[in-house]
Amino acid sequence: MQSSTLLTLSAKGIIPRVDYAIFADTGWEPKAVYEHLDRLEEEIAAPAGIPVLRVSAGNIRNDALNPDHRFASMPLHILNQDGRPGMTRRQCTGEYKIKPIKKKVRELLGYPYPNRIPKHVFVEQWVGISTDEFHRAKDADVKYMRNRHPLLDMSWSRADCVRYLTSLGLADTPKSSCLGCPFHGNAQWRQIRDTSPSEWTDVVEFDAAIRQGNARANVTGNKLLGEAFLHRSRVPLSQAPIDHVTSAERAALRISADEADVLENGLEDGCSPWACRGDADALTPDDFGLAT
Template identity: 75%
Template structure:
């Protein structure tokens, strides 16, 4: 959408906003720098980077109230569960709303007058039109330009390729539990330092929420980044069975689905389009909180 706006196919936007969780792959930050230099700046579109903190540091800080990631839990009785996904709201949506309020001139807790709002573009393509929703606050009104253009994901890829941006990486935390095996293998095989980082984080969360531990809460289960509920450096990220391969479908959301197992969340992490909607088995990294 930024490129479409910069090149006059869509109206020129006033700002582009990137919500930084502090734990994106290095390739994402490099790509963002390139977009800012080659696409946004020539079109005089300010690219604003906003943040609520570093999600990795916050997760391991016992003094920080952590908005939990959707971790896979193995309970003491052997049952499996997942923690509630709060990270998108805290690390993506919250800082964007804060920035929007500042741009409007009404920072929290000031009341924004009726009729004062921004038009916010959300990058949902026709493949996922059912995810196009209105904003949940009156001062933001969502618009979905890709759907208006009738563009699918493939159309977007072709357009980016025509601009020399075919290597656009997914935006998502390095240690996002919604990664598929292909994404885990890519990190392991292309970036040893980032692989060591996510393996270390996976080991550090095994005993639950750092803040809950510091408070003496009892451990009710163990947390993992991989859906196999095995340590990440032992998880079967190289193994796809013949039955799983034969059973693949074009688009899957179920936790047990082989396509999701391999490819993970297709579109990466976007504030209003994360496909990792799940009901928690229990909150707080599997801890009493």
């Protein structure tokens, strides 16, 4: 939502025109996201002369199931052998979004890796973060990228972004996140199940395939000490309670009202390369019982 707003504001001349827009494709976005991106490119970016560059480090779904491919782990929900819940580390955002974006930026600057970038050469990178998530605004971790947050400069909230896109006929802007992202809420799982049977079949099959962790780890002997699931309930996705969570279930799970909201609606806005809503990075292997 915020990134689409930023691109549209630039294309319409409300803020200066950007040189490029970069979309990091994990290879497993919902069909609605690809359709939205096509529309943005054709109706908004192209008429304004803004190239939309699509970058990728591969297909995250295929890589997870490929025993010959080194895989950056998804934040899977784990049920340990002793019954304790846990979560695997989130490495996918860095591997499938941030790295390919940085690679493309270096190419645009004329200094592809491993060339050293002079201190005076850098790109000003505009990141779509609104006022309701200002705490996610951070400086870049490399000197050749300098982050700026125009929506914060304009004091725009997510609601402002929704109103603006709605006025342009873009009210149906979808969240950008992997089709089988473990951070989905029940509403997102229902949306997939009820509107796209083929995509629902896809995620159910993937959920079953990763029960013992990613294929590469199993082949190399780093097996998961427990079972992995896409849904927070830690039961097979085809059986997960995605239609509603009763008060009794909430009590059994010992979750707060805020946690129940996340269970239903997922993490706000999806997965941004520079402000991923997931908090699994804080976990270590010992926290969720992975074999060492």
